[in-house]
Amino acid sequence: MNAPLSPIRHSIETDTPVPPQPPKRHHRRTPLIIGLLVALAAGGTAVMKLKRNPNADLVTAPVTIGDIEQTVLATGTLKPVKLVAxxxxxxxxxxxxxxxxxxxxxxxxxxxxxDSLTQQNTLRTNEASLRNVRAQREEKLATLALAEANLARQQTTLAQKASSRADYDSAEATVKQTQAQIAQLDAQIVEAEVAIETARVNLGYTxxxxxxxxxxxxxxxxxxxxxxxxxxxxxxxxxGQVHTMTVRVEISEADVVRVKPGQNIYFTILGDPDHRYEAKLATIEPAPESIKSDSSFSSTSTTTSSSSSSSSSSTSSAIYYNGVFNVANPDGRLMTYMTAEVHILLGEARNVLTIPASALSSANVDGSYTIRVLDGAGALDRRTVRIGLNNKIRAEVTSGLRAGERVVINAPDQAPKQAVMPPPSAGAM
The missing domain is CATH 2.40.50.100 (RNA polymerase II/Efflux pump adaptor protein, barrel-sandwich hybrid domain)
Incomplete structure (x- = not known):
C-alpha cells in the first residue's frame, strides 16, 4: 500500500506550489472585550466625577487645646553684672x-x-628732703633762742639807758625774722610729708x-x-562677676510702647535653644545709644552739616531702646557677650482652644471673626467665633468652636493653577 504524498512532494508533482498555512484562529471576541473595557473605564470615570467632593481640596487644621503666648521678640547681649578693666x-x-x-x-x-625701682628712689629722695627741712628748723629754733635772749638783754639795758633804742629794735627784728623762717620751714615740712605720701602711693601702684x-x-x-x-x-x-549676668536687650521703637518694667521674660542662647532662662525686665533706658552722637553736642561751626547728616541717618536706620535685666548664672553656662533670643511676654493663656492664625480673615464690626468649618461628612459650614490672644501664628478661641473640629485655613478663592505651555516657535514646526 502506497504512503500518502506530502504536501511539498504533491506540489512538485502537480507543478503548483502550495505553501503550508498556519491553523486559523477565531478573533471575533476581541473587539467585544475591548469595547466592554472602554465602556467600563468611561463609566468608572463618570462615577468618580459624580462622587468627587468639591471640598476635598480645602486645606484644614484641627482645633486643639494648648498654650499660647503673645510676646515681643528681641535680641540681647550678655555681660557680667560687674565688668572692670x-x-x-x-x-x-x-x-x-x-x-x-x-x-x-x-x-x-x-x-x-x-618694676618699682623708680618709685622707691622717689620715696627715698622725698624722705631725705623732709629730714633736711626738719634740720633747718632745728637750726632756726636755736637762732630764735639766741635772738630772744639778746632781745631780753637789750630790753634791760634800754630800761637802764645803757643801750640805744636802735640796738633794741635790731634785736626785736631778729626775733621776728627768725620766727618767720621757722614758720616757712614748717610749711616746707608739710610739703615734704605730702610728697612722701604721694611717693608711697605711687610705689603702691606698682x-x-x-x-x-x-x-x-x-x-x-x-x-x-x-x-x-x-x-x-x-x-x-x-x-567680671559672672555669677550674675546682665542682659541688654535691643527693643525696636515699634515694640517699646508695649513693653514696661516688671514684665516676665524668657530667653534662649544659640548653643542651647531648648533651655529657657526666666527673668523679669528691670528697666528700659529712656534714650537709644545713638544719643551719644547727637548733633546737639557738636560745635556751632559743624551744627548744620552734622544735623543734616544726623537727620538722614536717623531716617535710614532703625531705632532701638535698651531693656536691662539680670539673670543668675550659678553653673557658668552663660558666657560674656553671648547672644540671647529674648521673648518679652505681653500675655499668655494655658490649656485653651487654639487654631492657626491663617484661618482668620478680617474681623467683623463687633470684633468677631467668621471662619469656615469642615465637618466629618465633608460639608462646609460658616461659624462666628470670638478670638482672645493672637500671636500671628496661633490664635486663642474663646467661643464658637469645639476641640477636634477642623477649620479651613486656605483662601476661599484659592484654586490650583494650571500651567500654560508657550506656543511652539517657528523653527520647531
Whole structure:
C-alpha cells in the first residue's frame, strides 16, 4: 500500500506550489472585550466625577487645646553684672603676672607687679628732703633762742639807758625774722610729708590688686611688657562677676510702647535653644545709644552739616531702646557677650482652644471673626467665633468652636493653577 504524498512532494508533482498555512484562529471576541473595557473605564470615570467632593481640596487644621503666648521678640547681649578693666597707674616693666585666664580672684588679691625701682628712689629722695627741712628748723629754733635772749638783754639795758633804742629794735627784728623762717620751714615740712605720701602711693601702684571679686576674663598685658601710664592707664586684665549676668536687650521703637518694667521674660542662647532662662525686665533706658552722637553736642561751626547728616541717618536706620535685666548664672553656662533670643511676654493663656492664625480673615464690626468649618461628612459650614490672644501664628478661641473640629485655613478663592505651555516657535514646526 502506497504512503500518502506530502504536501511539498504533491506540489512538485502537480507543478503548483502550495505553501503550508498556519491553523486559523477565531478573533471575533476581541473587539467585544475591548469595547466592554472602554465602556467600563468611561463609566468608572463618570462615577468618580459624580462622587468627587468639591471640598476635598480645602486645606484644614484641627482645633486643639494648648498654650499660647503673645510676646515681643528681641535680641540681647550678655555681660557680667560687674565688668572692670584693671589698669596700671605706674609706668614701668611688668615683672610679675600672678593670674591666668578663668581664675577667680578676691578683692585685694595681687594680680601683677611693675618694676618699682623708680618709685622707691622717689620715696627715698622725698624722705631725705623732709629730714633736711626738719634740720633747718632745728637750726632756726636755736637762732630764735639766741635772738630772744639778746632781745631780753637789750630790753634791760634800754630800761637802764645803757643801750640805744636802735640796738633794741635790731634785736626785736631778729626775733621776728627768725620766727618767720621757722614758720616757712614748717610749711616746707608739710610739703615734704605730702610728697612722701604721694611717693608711697605711687610705689603702691606698682602692685596691681583686684578691685572686686571676679573672674579673669582677659589678659591685655603680658609679663615682661613695658606699660606707660603717663597719658592713659593701660589695661592689665579684665575682671567680671559672672555669677550674675546682665542682659541688654535691643527693643525696636515699634515694640517699646508695649513693653514696661516688671514684665516676665524668657530667653534662649544659640548653643542651647531648648533651655529657657526666666527673668523679669528691670528697666528700659529712656534714650537709644545713638544719643551719644547727637548733633546737639557738636560745635556751632559743624551744627548744620552734622544735623543734616544726623537727620538722614536717623531716617535710614532703625531705632532701638535698651531693656536691662539680670539673670543668675550659678553653673557658668552663660558666657560674656553671648547672644540671647529674648521673648518679652505681653500675655499668655494655658490649656485653651487654639487654631492657626491663617484661618482668620478680617474681623467683623463687633470684633468677631467668621471662619469656615469642615465637618466629618465633608460639608462646609460658616461659624462666628470670638478670638482672645493672637500671636500671628496661633490664635486663642474663646467661643464658637469645639476641640477636634477642623477649620479651613486656605483662601476661599484659592484654586490650583494650571500651567500654560508657550506656543511652539517657528523653527520647531
Amino acid at each position: 584693671v589698669g596700671a597707674q605706674a609706668s614701668g616693666r611688668l615683672v610679675a603676672l600672678n593670674v591666668r585666664l578663668g581664675q577667680e580672684v578676691k578683692a585685694g588679691d595681687l594680680i601683677g607687679e611693675i 602692685r596691681i590688686t583686684a578691685p572686686i571679686d571676679g573672674t579673669v576674663l582677659s589678659i591685655a598685658t603680658q609679663q615682661g611688657q613695658t606699660v606707660n601710664a603717663v597719658q592713659s592707664a593701660p589695661t592689665i586684665v579684665v575682671l
